[in-house]
Amino acid sequence: MTSILKVDNIQNASGTGTPYITGAVLQTVVHQEDGMATFSMNGANDILFLASNASDSTTHLSLNITPKSVNSKILLSTTIFHEINGVVNYNSLWGFYRDSTKLGAAAVGSRRGGIAVTSIGYNAADNATTPDMASYQYYDSPNTTSAITYAVSVNHSNSGGTMYINRTVHDTDNASTERGISILIAQEIGG
Secondary structure, eight states, rough: OOOOOOOOOOTTTTTTSOOOOOOSSSEEEEEEEOOOOOEEEEESSSSSSOGGGGGTSSOOOOOEOOOOOTOOEEEEEEEEEEEEEEOOOGGGEEEEEEETTEEESSSTTBBBBOSEEOSSSSSSSSOOOSEEEEEEEEEEEOOOSSSSEEEEEEEESEEEEEEEBBEEEEEEEOTTTOOOEEEEEEEEEEO
């Protein structure tokens, strides 16, 4: 015999909120960015994609989330549409920050630490009209129920370049020049 359970709402035992379910997605916070901005590369120093660091003071890839339990995990996912001028695009190293804490592999010796590298769209003299993508995830254990700010970060082995977000360097108005969007998603998983 098949049983069917139909409900409009599920509440915890006290009737004050959603029940905490281990392994379930408890909340999802999304920041989808369609603005275009630049960020100045500063060598091996991380650039956080916060609005205060952007050329227009508004474009960013950051978000806030308040976990429901200290046992929760946060699954971070991002895709960044971008292009760099002035420096080789294949030395970009991407990561995340939880407030002021860098997440990802630690730096060892002279090696930089992070989570992922750029997926290069075209590796030759054309670093002005062929965008690149970075897409990566991280599973974090923040151990808090306080509000957290997560931000996308990048560093590069060279200084002096400019990172263009959601556009190409030249951004010429023709069919062979692209624009796109970038996204950052945080999902709280019951732990």
